[in-house]
Amino acid sequence: MITRKTRRGIVGLVLLTAVSFWVSRQQEIDIPDPVSGLDTKLNYVLRDFELQFFDENGLPTINMQAPVLRNDPELQQGTIEQPVLRLNQGNAIWDLDADTAIVTADKEHVKLTGKVRVQRFDLSSGNQVELHTSEVRIEVTPQTASTDEPVNIFNGPNHVSAIGLDLDMKANTFKLKQQVRAIYAVN
Numbered sequence: 001m002i003t004r005k006t007r008r009g010i011v012g013l014v015l016l017t018a019v020s021f022w023v024s025r026q027q028e029i030d031i032p033d034p035v036s037g038l039d040t041k042l043n044y045v046l047r048d049f050e051l052q053f054f055d056e057n058g059l060p061t062i063n064m065q066a067p068v069l070r071n072d073p074e075l076q077q078g079t080i081e082q083p084v085l086r087l088n089q090g091n092a093i094w095d096l097d098a099d100t101a102i103v104t105a106d107k108e109h110v111k112l113t114g115k116v117r118v119q120r121f122d123l124s125s126g127n128q129v130e131l132h133t134s135e136v137r138i139e140v141t142p143q144t145a146s147t148d149e150p151v152n153i154f155n156g157p158n159h160v161s162a163i164g165l166d167l168d169m170k171a172n173t174f175k176l177k178q179q180v181r182a183i184y185a186v187n
Contacts (some may be wrong), residue, residue, distance in 0.1 A: 045070050076105035095119040110138040130154045143169040157185035
């Protein structure tokens with residue numbers, strides 16, 4: 001059985017709770033005015049990050065992983081250490097990795113440097129081509145790549161080397177610029 005003193009305490013507590021709730025609902029929320037002239041360019045570092053891009057059907061198109069990404073707003077570029085990229089193109093998968101990648105602010109131009117490896121795997125035929133060089137410039141929207149550095153291309157036992165390359169990833173074509181040497185395996 002509840003005593004009169006306990007009952008009064010419970011009623012008083014319920015009454016105070018109801019009044020507190022009512023007073024808090026009556027106060028207007030003070031929203032600060034937007035800050036004008038704020039510089040949205042940030043200087044930041046991301047560690048152990050992964051970016052995933054999807055097409056209009058929700059299918060993955062690009063995946064990028066790296067241990068460090070640094071953004072420099074003054075230079076308007078990002079620097080990525082040890083990037084690993086995967087580009088899905090319907091019937092082919094492109095894997096790219098390098099020691100360093102530099103990305104412009106508009107994200108349309110990427111420069112891979114150091115030990116650069118570009119690999120294409122054709123899903124329909126199972127064929128694989130691998131390219132090694134020290135620098136590759138990528139144009140993102142047209143999906144082209146080029147270099148003026150020495151290039152080594154491996155396709156199974158076949159090996160082609162040259163100085164310079166223009167690559168069209170959409171059309172799956174490439175043009176070797178100069179000093180081309182090839183070694184083909186004979187069946």
